[in-house]
Amino acid sequence: MSISLPTPRTTVPAPVVPDVVVPVPTPLPAADGTRAHLPLLRGPGVYPAQRDTWLLADVLVRELLDSPLPRTRVLELCAGAGALSLVAAGVPGTEVTAVDVSRRALFSSWANAGRLGRRVRLHRGDLAAPVVGKQYDLVVSNPPYVPTADASLPTHGAMRAFDGGLDGRTLVDRVIDEAPRVLAPGGCLLLVHSAINGVDTTLARLAGHGLDADVAARCEHPFGPVFTARAQMLEQRGLIEPGQRTEELVVVRARRAG
Numbered sequence: 001m002s003i004s005l006p007t008p009r010t011t012v013p014a015p016v017v018p019d020v021v022v023p024v025p026t027p028l029p030a031a032d033g034t035r036a037h038l039p040l041l042r043g044p045g046v047y048p049a050q051r052d053t054w055l056l057a058d059v060l061v062r063e064l065l066d067s068p069l070p071r072t073r074v075l076e077l078c079a080g081a082g083a084l085s086l087v088a089a090g091v092p093g094t095e096v097t098a099v100d101v102s103r104r105a106l107f108s109s110w111a112n113a114g115r116l117g118r119r120v121r122l123h124r125g126d127l128a129a130p131v132v133g134k135q136y137d138l139v140v141s142n143p144p145y146v147p148t149a150d151a152s153l154p155t156h157g158a159m160r161a162f163d164g165g166l167d168g169r170t171l172v173d174r175v176i177d178e179a180p181r182v183l184a185p186g187g188c189l190l191l192v193h194s195a196i197n198g199v200d201t202t203l204a205r206l207a208g209h210g211l212d213a214d215v216a217a218r219c220e221h222p223f224g225p226v227f228t229a230r231a232q233m234l235e236q237r238g239l240i241e242p243g244q245r246t247e248e249l250v251v252v253r254a255r256r257a258g
């Protein structure tokens with residue numbers, strides 16, 4: 001569930017949100033059973049956690065709890081209001097870092113981590129740029145992936161959470177290219193996008209980086225408002241079938257050898 005902050009004035013962050021570590025009240029809440037019901041605050045224009053978020057969250061929790069390899073250091077790219085980071089931070093033993101380019105998103109993550117008593121290190125920046133040189137056991141990302149009318153991406157505003165360039169792959173491909181540089185040996189990338197963006201393209205690109213990739217979860221989902229508004233354009237460009245108003249959401253898992 002997502003709710004908007006009541007008074008926009010209080011949701012507009014100071015000009016710069018510094019990197020911050022939210023203090024941890026103890027004990028940490030259990031991850032399982034609470035993950036799909038995190039009551040998240042979010043500022044205006046911040047992405048509301050939704051079906052793609054929670055599909056990815058399910059895989060994330062399974063990976064954190066079931067992996068025989070250590071999954072301690074977790075990095076979220078494109079964190080939004082922090083849903084996935086907060087889920088990861090609810091699993092005992094994790095150290096979670098979250099990156100987003102939007103100040104409002106980071107402020108929402110910061111507020112949610114504080115309210116829920118979960119510790120998340122926050123960085124503002126472009127994908128993995130703020131954490132270059134660091135290593136993570138797990139990288140998780142729900143990047144913007146809705147195809148747009150032209151190739152340019154917004155530099156501010158609510159559509160920065162959705163717009164993914166002509167084929168929706170601009171940020172998806174960048175996550176695939178940048179994640180391996182911060183993945184520890186044996187580490188794992190979890191990435192969600194729409195099948196409209198091309199699942200085979202994702203798997204091939206990951207393989208090109210030497211990662212062993214597969215589809216970890218998928219589900220059919222009715223178009224949300226942004227896809228619905230662009231349905232005609234998507235039809236004209238042959239990205240969807242005529243009359244198609246559902247998409248398949250796909251979580252891809254890619255493992256680095258080690």
Ligand SMILES: C[S@@+](CC[C@H](N)C(=O)[O-])C[C@H]1O[C@@H](n2cnc3c(N)ncnc32)[C@H](O)[C@@H]1O
Nearest residue numbers: 047049053078079080100101102126127142161
């Ligand atoms: C689809 S939302 C996902 C939010 C959240 N992870 C979730 O699943 O609910 C995508 C997020 O990516 C952020 N974003 C867009 N471009 C970015 C970039 N170049 N670097 C970091 N974050 C970016 C947006 O601000 C937005 O919060």
